[in-house]
Amino acid sequence: MSILLTGGLGFIGSHVAASLLEHGHDVVILDNLCNSQASVARQLELLCAKPIPFYEGDVRDNAILATIFSKHPIAAVMHFAGLKSVAQSATDPLLYFDNNVGGTITLLQAMQQHGIYQFIFSSSATVYGIPQYLPYDEVHPTCPINPYGRTKLQAEEILADLAVSDKRWAIASLRYFNPIGAHPSYTIGELPNDQPNNLMPYINQVASKQRPFLTVFGNDYDTKDGTGERDYIHVMDLAEGHVAALRLIQKSAGLHTLNLGTGQPYSVLEMIQTFEKATGQSIPMKIGPRRQGDLPIYYACADKAKVILQWEAKRTLKEMCESAWKFELQRQSLFK
Numbered sequence: 001m002s003i004l005l006t007g008g009l010g011f012i013g014s015h016v017a018a019s020l021l022e023h024g025h026d027v028v029i030l031d032n033l034c035n036s037q038a039s040v041a042r043q044l045e046l047l048c049a050k051p052i053p054f055y056e057g058d059v060r061d062n063a064i065l066a067t068i069f070s071k072h073p074i075a076a077v078m079h080f081a082g083l084k085s086v087a088q089s090a091t092d093p094l095l096y097f098d099n100n101v102g103g104t105i106t107l108l109q110a111m112q113q114h115g116i117y118q119f120i121f122s123s124s125a126t127v128y129g130i131p132q133y134l135p136y137d138e139v140h141p142t143c144p145i146n147p148y149g150r151t152k153l154q155a156e157e158i159l160a161d162l163a164v165s166d167k168r169w170a171i172a173s174l175r176y177f178n179p180i181g182a183h184p185s186y187t188i189g190e191l192p193n194d195q196p197n198n199l200m201p202y203i204n205q206v207a208s209k210q211r212p213f214l215t216v217f218g219n220d221y222d223t224k225d226g227t228g229e230r231d232y233i234h235v236m237d238l239a240e241g242h243v244a245a246l247r248l249i250q251k252s253a254g255l256h257t258l259n260l261g262t263g264q265p266y267s268v269l270e271m272i273q274t275f276e277k278a279t280g281q282s283i284p285m286k287i288g289p290r291r292q293g294d295l296p297i298y299y300a301c302a303d304k305a306k307v308i309l310q311w312e313a314k315r316t317l318k319e320m321c322e323s324a325w326k327f328e329l330q331r332q333s334l335f336k
């Protein structure tokens, strides 16, 4: 049996594919390449030394889903295919609801038609919104403050209704915190097609002299050093969390909502210092104004995943920075 990964050539999906293959699972990938490159499939094939069925297409396309489900014995689906820019979701909300919510509905309908009921969904810490308390645990109220977060919450609500409607569904909705880093082969990593939205790709671009300096958005927050604090998680820890979530849904039906984070927040300045120490590269920076919609601090309560998945993030911030940089050094030769 195989696992279908939608968006499986993107940052998180490609690392989960690598982890699943290392654990002996077969994978099939569907990706429309709107934020990834076909050559990632080749890198995955080199890593696992076997061909990987890859379909270039859209998760909203019924016909391609029918082809995949008819041709491959799919046991479970991991749904990474989504758009993730908070800023773009505010300027083009219809695109985000169509892709993220519409895509999820089309995929679930196709699964139901083909009798496949195991599903893992890429949700996000953005569903929580302004913290009522920290760390966010899974029962923290959900009130996202941007359209992107609302697409994730709507998809979660659909999943909750689906799980109640039919006891065959076994669903894990995984609320990711801030994944960074790269696979230990350094042949897959974060490869945004456009301007990145998050800190680590910017730091890499400054370190590799593609940008002259890093702009830090605000240093007057009520945090340990005035800059924003986030819960960074190594993408390989996140990937292993998916392997654990797959084990869970294989034996336990219903909806399982779980944070995947470390529980440890780091500030932007701590991140820069750790990167500089880990890589020997210096990161020139300037302090800019706060960015609209940024929260000062948030981080996960990671206890539920520890108990339910018997999984916890293990890798340090230094390891995250080192691996991201080593991937950046190889990136130019691997991906033209």
Ligand SMILES: NC(=O)c1ccc[n+]([C@@H]2O[C@H](COP(=O)([O-])OP(=O)(O)OC[C@H]3O[C@@H](n4cnc5c(N)ncnc54)[C@H](O)[C@@H]3O)[C@@H](O)[C@H]2O)c1
Binding pocket: 006, 007, 008, 009, 010, 011, 012, 013, 030, 031, 032, 033, 034, 035, 036, 057, 058, 059, 060, 079, 080, 081, 082, 083, 084, 099, 103, 122, 123, 124, 125, 175, 176, 177, 178, 179
């Ligand atoms: N990276 C993060 O910080 C983060 C945090 C929380 C949640 N998430 C969610 O996790 C998922 C994966 O994130 P990522 O960082 O790997 O993003 P990514 O952009 O690197 O990967 C998403 C992949 O999905 C593909 N895709 C998008 N829409 C598609 C569609 N309609 N049909 C087929 N393929 C499509 C893209 O080409 C890309 O390869 C997303 O749903 C994202 O919202 C990401």
